[in-house]
Amino acid sequence: MTNRIAVAVLGATGRMGSEAVRAVDAAEDMELVAALGRNDPLSTVLDAGATHIVDLTVPDSTEANVRFAVEHGLHAVVGTTGWSDERRADLASLLEAAPAVGVLIAPNFALGSVLASAFAAQAARYFESVEIVELHHPNKVDAPSGTAVRTAELIAAERAAAGVPASPDATETSLDGARGADVDGVRVHAVRLRGLVAHQEVLLGGEGEQLTLRHDSYDRASFMPGVLLGLRRAAGRPGLTYGLDGYLDLGN
Ligand SMILES: NC(=O)C1=CN([C@@H]2O[C@H](COP(=O)(O)OP(=O)(O)OC[C@H]3O[C@@H](n4cnc5c(N)ncnc54)[C@H](O)[C@@H]3O)[C@@H](O)[C@H]2O)C=CC1
Numbered sequence: 001m002t003n004r005i006a007v008a009v010l011g012a013t014g015r016m017g018s019e020a021v022r023a024v025d026a027a028e029d030m031e032l033v034a035a036l037g038r039n040d041p042l043s044t045v046l047d048a049g050a051t052h053i054v055d056l057t058v059p060d061s062t063e064a065n066v067r068f069a070v071e072h073g074l075h076a077v078v079g080t081t082g083w084s085d086e087r088r089a090d091l092a093s094l095l096e097a098a099p100a101v102g103v104l105i106a107p108n109f110a111l112g113s114v115l116a117s118a119f120a121a122q123a124a125r126y127f128e129s130v131e132i133v134e135l136h137h138p139n140k141v142d143a144p145s146g147t148a149v150r151t152a153e154l155i156a157a158e159r160a161a162a163g164v165p166a167s168p169d170a171t172e173t174s175l176d177g178a179r180g181a182d183v184d185g186v187r188v189h190a191v192r193l194r195g196l197v198a199h200q201e202v203l204l205g206g207e208g209e210q211l212t213l214r215h216d217s218y219d220r221a222s223f224m225p226g227v228l229l230g231l232r233r234a235a236g237r238p239g240l241t242y243g244l245d246g247y248l249d250l251g252n
Protein backbone atom coordinates (compact mmCIF):
# COMPACT_ATOMS: atom_id res chain seq x y z
CA MET A 1 0.00 0.00 0.00
CA THR A 2 1.29 3.49 -0.82
CA ASN A 3 1.22 6.52 1.46
CA ARG A 4 1.05 4.63 4.70
CA ILE A 5 1.17 6.88 7.75
CA ALA A 6 4.63 6.59 9.30
CA VAL A 7 4.06 6.50 13.05
CA ALA A 8 6.40 6.74 16.03
CA VAL A 9 4.92 5.75 19.39
CA LEU A 10 6.39 7.50 22.44
CA GLY A 11 5.90 5.72 25.74
CA ALA A 12 5.88 2.45 23.82
CA THR A 13 6.58 0.19 26.79
CA GLY A 14 3.81 1.65 28.96
CA ARG A 15 0.27 0.32 29.44
CA MET A 16 -1.21 2.51 26.70
CA GLY A 17 1.89 2.75 24.53
CA SER A 18 2.24 -1.01 24.18
CA GLU A 19 -1.42 -1.25 23.15
CA ALA A 20 -0.88 1.56 20.62
CA VAL A 21 2.16 -0.22 19.19
CA ARG A 22 0.00 -3.28 18.53
CA ALA A 23 -2.86 -1.22 17.06
CA VAL A 24 -0.62 0.78 14.71
CA ASP A 25 1.23 -2.36 13.68
CA ALA A 26 -2.06 -4.03 12.79
CA ALA A 27 -3.45 -1.06 10.82
CA GLU A 28 -3.04 -1.59 7.08
CA ASP A 29 -2.73 2.11 6.32
CA MET A 30 -0.01 2.70 8.92
CA GLU A 31 3.58 1.75 9.44
CA LEU A 32 5.13 1.65 12.89
CA VAL A 33 8.56 3.17 12.22
CA ALA A 34 9.70 3.76 15.82
CA ALA A 35 8.73 2.77 19.36
CA LEU A 36 10.43 4.92 21.99
CA GLY A 37 10.88 4.32 25.68
CA ARG A 38 11.91 6.87 28.31
CA ASN A 39 15.64 6.72 27.51
CA ASP A 40 15.44 6.85 23.73
CA PRO A 41 16.50 10.16 22.15
CA LEU A 42 13.79 12.06 20.29
CA SER A 43 16.05 12.16 17.22
CA THR A 44 15.12 8.47 16.75
CA VAL A 45 11.77 9.70 15.47
CA LEU A 46 13.42 11.73 12.71
CA ASP A 47 15.95 9.02 11.83
CA ALA A 48 13.04 6.58 11.40
CA GLY A 49 11.22 8.90 8.99
CA ALA A 50 8.08 9.32 11.08
CA THR A 51 5.45 11.79 9.88
CA HIS A 52 3.26 11.35 12.98
CA ILE A 53 3.92 10.75 16.65
CA VAL A 54 1.61 9.26 19.25
CA ASP A 55 2.47 10.50 22.75
CA LEU A 56 1.43 8.22 25.62
CA THR A 57 4.07 9.11 28.15
CA VAL A 58 3.84 11.06 31.41
CA PRO A 59 2.76 14.62 32.20
CA ASP A 60 6.40 15.65 32.78
CA SER A 61 7.54 14.50 29.33
CA THR A 62 4.67 15.15 26.98
CA GLU A 63 5.13 18.89 26.45
CA ALA A 64 8.77 18.57 25.31
CA ASN A 65 7.87 15.64 23.06
CA VAL A 66 5.07 17.50 21.32
CA ARG A 67 7.15 20.67 20.96
CA PHE A 68 9.86 18.60 19.30
CA ALA A 69 7.32 17.08 16.90
CA VAL A 70 5.86 20.47 15.93
CA GLU A 71 9.29 22.04 15.49
CA HIS A 72 10.16 19.24 13.06
CA GLY A 73 6.89 19.38 11.12
CA LEU A 74 5.41 16.16 12.52
CA HIS A 75 1.73 15.71 13.35
CA ALA A 76 0.99 14.61 16.90
CA VAL A 77 -1.75 12.59 18.55
CA VAL A 78 -1.49 13.06 22.29
CA GLY A 79 -3.24 11.05 24.98
CA THR A 80 -1.02 12.00 27.88
CA THR A 81 -2.56 14.06 30.67
CA GLY A 82 -1.18 17.31 32.09
CA TRP A 83 -2.12 19.70 29.29
CA SER A 84 -3.21 22.71 31.37
CA ASP A 85 -4.74 25.82 29.77
CA GLU A 86 -1.31 27.45 29.90
CA ARG A 87 0.47 24.55 28.21
CA ARG A 88 -2.16 24.41 25.49
CA ALA A 89 -1.88 28.16 24.91
CA ASP A 90 1.91 27.86 24.54
CA LEU A 91 1.48 25.00 22.10
CA ALA A 92 -1.08 26.93 20.06
CA SER A 93 1.46 29.78 19.76
CA LEU A 94 4.14 27.37 18.61
CA LEU A 95 1.77 25.95 16.01
CA GLU A 96 1.35 29.39 14.46
CA ALA A 97 4.87 29.00 13.12
CA ALA A 98 4.04 25.53 11.73
CA PRO A 99 0.72 26.11 9.95
CA ALA A 100 0.62 22.71 8.24
CA VAL A 101 1.01 20.70 11.45
CA GLY A 102 -1.97 19.13 13.21
CA VAL A 103 -1.96 18.26 16.91
CA LEU A 104 -4.77 16.41 18.65
CA ILE A 105 -4.75 16.42 22.45
CA ALA A 106 -7.38 13.88 23.45
CA PRO A 107 -8.03 13.49 27.19
CA ASN A 108 -9.90 10.30 26.30
CA PHE A 109 -9.77 8.25 23.08
CA ALA A 110 -12.73 6.01 23.90
CA LEU A 111 -15.73 6.93 21.78
CA GLY A 112 -18.16 6.10 24.59
CA SER A 113 -16.33 8.37 26.99
CA VAL A 114 -16.30 11.26 24.52
CA LEU A 115 -20.03 10.80 23.96
CA ALA A 116 -20.75 10.52 27.70
CA SER A 117 -18.94 13.81 28.34
CA ALA A 118 -20.84 15.51 25.52
CA PHE A 119 -24.17 14.16 26.79
CA ALA A 120 -23.31 15.25 30.33
CA ALA A 121 -22.54 18.77 29.17
CA GLN A 122 -25.85 18.90 27.29
CA ALA A 123 -27.79 17.60 30.30
CA ALA A 124 -26.04 19.77 32.88
CA ARG A 125 -27.93 22.90 31.90
CA TYR A 126 -31.19 21.26 33.04
CA PHE A 127 -30.13 20.09 36.51
CA GLU A 128 -29.52 22.05 39.68
CA SER A 129 -26.60 19.91 40.85
CA VAL A 130 -23.73 18.19 39.09
CA GLU A 131 -20.69 16.34 40.41
CA ILE A 132 -18.18 13.96 38.78
CA VAL A 133 -16.73 10.74 40.16
CA GLU A 134 -13.80 9.29 38.22
CA LEU A 135 -12.50 5.83 39.09
CA HIS A 136 -9.15 4.42 37.93
CA HIS A 137 -6.49 1.78 38.49
CA PRO A 138 -4.15 2.59 41.40
CA ASN A 139 -1.06 2.97 39.16
CA LYS A 140 -2.37 6.21 37.70
CA VAL A 141 -0.01 9.07 38.63
CA ASP A 142 -2.36 12.04 38.23
CA ALA A 143 -5.66 13.09 39.79
CA PRO A 144 -8.20 14.07 38.85
CA SER A 145 -8.14 12.36 35.47
CA GLY A 146 -7.74 14.40 32.31
CA THR A 147 -11.13 13.12 31.23
CA ALA A 148 -12.79 14.42 34.39
CA VAL A 149 -11.14 17.81 33.99
CA ARG A 150 -12.29 18.01 30.38
CA THR A 151 -15.82 16.89 31.31
CA ALA A 152 -16.00 19.50 34.07
CA GLU A 153 -14.81 22.20 31.64
CA LEU A 154 -17.50 21.24 29.10
CA ILE A 155 -20.19 21.15 31.79
CA ALA A 156 -19.12 24.50 33.26
CA ALA A 157 -19.14 26.15 29.82
CA GLU A 158 -22.66 24.87 29.06
CA ARG A 159 -24.00 25.94 32.45
CA ALA A 160 -22.41 29.37 32.17
CA ALA A 161 -23.88 29.85 28.68
CA ALA A 162 -27.33 28.86 29.98
CA GLY A 163 -27.02 31.04 33.09
CA VAL A 164 -27.31 28.08 35.48
CA PRO A 165 -26.16 29.01 39.00
CA ALA A 166 -23.55 27.07 40.98
CA SER A 167 -24.61 23.67 42.34
CA PRO A 168 -26.14 24.15 45.81
CA ASP A 169 -23.85 23.14 48.68
CA ALA A 170 -24.39 24.11 52.31
CA THR A 171 -21.08 22.63 53.52
CA GLU A 172 -19.56 24.88 56.19
CA THR A 173 -16.89 22.61 57.60
CA SER A 174 -15.20 19.61 56.01
CA LEU A 175 -12.03 17.59 56.17
CA ASP A 176 -9.53 18.48 53.43
CA GLY A 177 -10.54 16.73 50.22
CA ALA A 178 -13.93 15.56 51.45
CA ARG A 179 -15.72 17.59 48.79
CA GLY A 180 -13.28 16.69 46.02
CA ALA A 181 -11.47 19.08 43.71
CA ASP A 182 -13.11 22.18 42.29
CA VAL A 183 -12.73 22.25 38.49
CA ASP A 184 -14.40 25.35 37.08
CA GLY A 185 -16.98 25.13 39.88
CA VAL A 186 -17.70 21.42 39.36
CA ARG A 187 -16.75 19.03 42.19
CA VAL A 188 -14.60 16.11 40.99
CA HIS A 189 -13.91 13.04 43.16
CA ALA A 190 -11.11 10.60 42.29
CA VAL A 191 -11.20 6.92 43.31
CA ARG A 192 -8.12 4.67 42.89
CA LEU A 193 -8.92 0.98 43.19
CA ARG A 194 -7.17 -2.26 42.24
CA GLY A 195 -9.09 -4.02 39.49
CA LEU A 196 -10.33 -0.87 37.76
CA VAL A 197 -9.17 0.45 34.39
CA ALA A 198 -10.89 3.79 33.61
CA HIS A 199 -14.43 4.75 34.61
CA GLN A 200 -16.44 7.90 35.15
CA GLU A 201 -19.85 8.88 36.47
CA VAL A 202 -21.45 12.25 36.06
CA LEU A 203 -24.16 12.69 38.69
CA LEU A 204 -26.89 15.18 37.81
CA GLY A 205 -29.47 16.05 40.45
CA GLY A 206 -32.76 17.89 40.27
CA GLU A 207 -35.83 18.14 42.50
CA GLY A 208 -36.85 14.51 43.17
CA GLU A 209 -34.72 12.95 40.42
CA GLN A 210 -31.20 11.94 39.46
CA LEU A 211 -29.59 11.19 36.12
CA THR A 212 -26.30 9.28 36.12
CA LEU A 213 -24.15 9.10 33.01
CA ARG A 214 -21.54 6.38 33.42
CA HIS A 215 -18.82 5.19 31.08
CA ASP A 216 -16.52 2.20 31.64
CA SER A 217 -13.33 1.26 29.85
CA TYR A 218 -12.72 -2.34 30.90
CA ASP A 219 -9.75 -2.75 28.56
CA ARG A 220 -7.26 -0.35 26.96
CA ALA A 221 -8.33 -1.75 23.60
CA SER A 222 -11.26 0.67 24.00
CA PHE A 223 -8.91 3.59 23.36
CA MET A 224 -7.36 2.30 20.14
CA PRO A 225 -10.03 3.19 17.55
CA GLY A 226 -9.71 6.79 18.77
CA VAL A 227 -5.92 6.72 18.51
CA LEU A 228 -6.11 5.42 14.93
CA LEU A 229 -8.82 7.94 14.03
CA GLY A 230 -6.61 10.71 15.37
CA LEU A 231 -3.66 9.52 13.29
CA ARG A 232 -5.81 9.36 10.15
CA ARG A 233 -7.25 12.86 10.62
CA ALA A 234 -4.48 14.94 12.23
CA ALA A 235 -2.75 15.99 8.99
CA GLY A 236 -6.05 17.29 7.63
CA ARG A 237 -6.71 19.33 10.77
CA PRO A 238 -3.86 21.86 11.12
CA GLY A 239 -3.47 23.64 14.44
CA LEU A 240 -4.48 22.41 17.88
CA THR A 241 -7.58 20.32 18.48
CA TYR A 242 -8.46 19.66 22.12
CA GLY A 243 -10.70 16.64 22.59
CA LEU A 244 -11.49 13.84 20.16
CA ASP A 245 -14.97 15.39 19.85
CA GLY A 246 -13.25 18.00 17.66
CA TYR A 247 -12.73 15.27 15.03
CA LEU A 248 -16.26 13.86 15.33
CA ASP A 249 -19.52 15.23 14.09
CA LEU A 250 -21.50 15.22 17.32
CA GLY A 251 -24.10 17.63 15.99
CA ASN A 252 -23.56 20.41 18.54
N1 LIG B 1 -6.28 9.73 26.20
C1 LIG B 1 -6.61 8.51 26.59
O1 LIG B 1 -7.60 7.90 26.12
C2 LIG B 1 -5.78 7.83 27.62
C3 LIG B 1 -4.76 8.52 28.20
N2 LIG B 1 -3.99 7.93 29.13
C4 LIG B 1 -2.89 8.74 29.63
O2 LIG B 1 -1.72 8.31 28.93
C5 LIG B 1 -0.59 8.46 29.77
C6 LIG B 1 0.12 7.12 29.87
O3 LIG B 1 -0.68 6.21 30.59
P1 LIG B 1 -0.18 4.74 30.90
O4 LIG B 1 0.22 4.07 29.64
O5 LIG B 1 -1.21 4.13 31.77
O6 LIG B 1 1.13 5.05 31.76
P2 LIG B 1 2.46 4.16 31.91
O7 LIG B 1 3.17 4.68 33.11
O8 LIG B 1 2.11 2.71 31.82
O9 LIG B 1 3.29 4.51 30.59
C7 LIG B 1 4.01 5.69 30.38
C8 LIG B 1 5.31 5.28 29.71
O10 LIG B 1 5.96 6.42 29.19
C9 LIG B 1 7.35 6.25 29.40
N3 LIG B 1 7.98 7.55 29.23
C10 LIG B 1 8.09 8.55 30.13
N4 LIG B 1 8.74 9.59 29.57
C11 LIG B 1 9.02 9.24 28.29
C12 LIG B 1 9.67 9.88 27.20
N5 LIG B 1 10.16 11.12 27.33
N6 LIG B 1 9.77 9.23 26.02
C13 LIG B 1 9.28 7.98 25.88
N7 LIG B 1 8.66 7.31 26.88
C14 LIG B 1 8.54 7.94 28.07
C15 LIG B 1 7.44 5.62 30.76
O11 LIG B 1 8.70 5.01 30.98
C16 LIG B 1 6.30 4.59 30.67
O12 LIG B 1 6.74 3.39 30.08
C17 LIG B 1 -1.13 9.00 31.11
O13 LIG B 1 -1.01 10.39 31.13
C18 LIG B 1 -2.59 8.58 31.09
O14 LIG B 1 -3.38 9.40 31.88
C19 LIG B 1 -4.19 6.66 29.53
C20 LIG B 1 -5.22 5.92 29.00
C21 LIG B 1 -6.11 6.46 28.02
Ligand SMILES: O=C(O)C1=N[C@H](C(=O)O)C[C@H](O)C1
Pocket residue numbers: 081107108109136140141144145146147148197198199
Ligand atom coordinates in the same frame (compact mmCIF):
# COMPACT_ATOMS: atom_id res chain seq x y z
O1 LIG C 1 -4.36 6.95 33.25
C1 LIG C 1 -5.34 6.36 32.72
O2 LIG C 1 -5.52 5.15 32.82
C2 LIG C 1 -6.28 7.16 31.94
N1 LIG C 1 -6.00 8.40 31.72
C3 LIG C 1 -6.80 9.32 30.99
C4 LIG C 1 -7.33 10.38 31.92
O3 LIG C 1 -6.62 10.82 32.84
O4 LIG C 1 -8.47 10.81 31.72
C5 LIG C 1 -7.86 8.65 30.17
C6 LIG C 1 -8.51 7.48 30.83
O5 LIG C 1 -9.31 7.96 31.87
C7 LIG C 1 -7.47 6.50 31.36
